[in-house]
Amino acid sequence: MGRGALHTSRFGPVSSALSPFSGDYSSRHPRMVVMNPLPSWRLLHDRLGAQKVAKEIVNLLKDPDIIVPNRVYLESTGVENTVKYLEEAGVTFPFVCKSSSKMHLEHHRMTLVFGRRGLKDLDLPCSAESYANHSGILHKLYVIGETHFVYGRPSLKNFAMSDDRSNVIFSTSDVAKADSVSPLNAGKHGEPTSQTRPVSANKISRISEMMRRVLGSSLVGIDVIVQDGTGKHVIIDINDFPGYHEVGIRKFQTALLQLLRTGPCNCFGSQEGNKSS
Incomplete structure (x- = not known):
């Protein structure tokens, strides 16, 4: 359930690409819906580009408790x-x-x-x-369209x-x-202390939604830590097409089918991204 494509010529009225097809392929299939536009895919495969995306998300959210390092x-x-x-x-x-x-x-x-x-x-x-000290707990945010899942990991x-x-x-x-x-x-x-702060479901949801709006991408992973003492949510990485092993096959399939029914995010990045693809 990592990087890959849905190998089908039709899914309902349109084809849906889950992997970064070439721009030539997309131009020859104008009805194909691209879940993760090529420009966004390229951006996230460069660490500096991914950091710029994280910074833009923070700037647009205007929440002093959601930051980047x-x-x-x-x-x-x-x-x-x-x-x-x-x-x-x-x-x-x-x-x-x-x-x-x-x-x-x-x-x-x-x-x-x-x-x-x-x-x-x-x-x-x-x-x-x-x-940023974070009591040794990393929060992995898996985004599948409008659905997201959060799992704690060692850090x-x-x-x-x-x-x-x-x-x-x-x-x-x-x-x-x-x-x-x-x-x-x-x-x-992790190593909980008196400085440890819980992750906020509301902040995670807002980060997920803004990421989709900025990138126009529907299948993304985000790494978040919660800074000890302040409780600030720090976005430390964004990945295109993450592995969804922790989500589990049943939950992943359900969320993916819902995404295929509703289509990708009609957002800031999606229209431009699909044109560029």
Whole structure:
């Protein structure tokens, strides 16, 4: 139930594409309804593009409790230059460095930098973003048209700034899968403290709806964490055509059939996206 297509020539009166067909294919099948427009697909396969989408969602929602981490793209070498760019962008220690491309074989590989000492060892270029403590709980939001599901997953533990600690290189596939067991994560149920705040169903619903309006996409995954203390909902990633294994076959099929009946979102991005496709 991951990336793929519904291989059928007709579903009711129109064909429905669930995978990123070429623009040529779409132009030869004008009645085909594209669930995830090609421009949006391309955008989300670039980490910087996905970050821009998240930022736009936050700006449009105008909710001070829904945010994105402070981020900056680092490509110049030299500790002094790096410090300058981090300070200008408001990126604080600890921060996470991520590959700029999601198409790279090691796009799940990231580096946690605790203090200035680790700057000299960074593998540039990378996207650096402030790390928000969240009691080791990641909320995976699966969007299927107007339906969405949220599942909690293990995530990185709470960390503090430290100039004495070396960088930690990790893979999200090792620390943030449903069954992940790692010294870096907080286990299946996280590490609740007095600072832990619950996820808001209302905020999740608004994030899901605005994402559809911005992208015009109907099958998307969003990673959200809830910042300790403040309760702010932080959008840390958006993925096109996520795996829906946690949702389960029956729920996925029901939501997908409903989506095929109602059609994709007639939103900001969808009309332009389908024309571009």
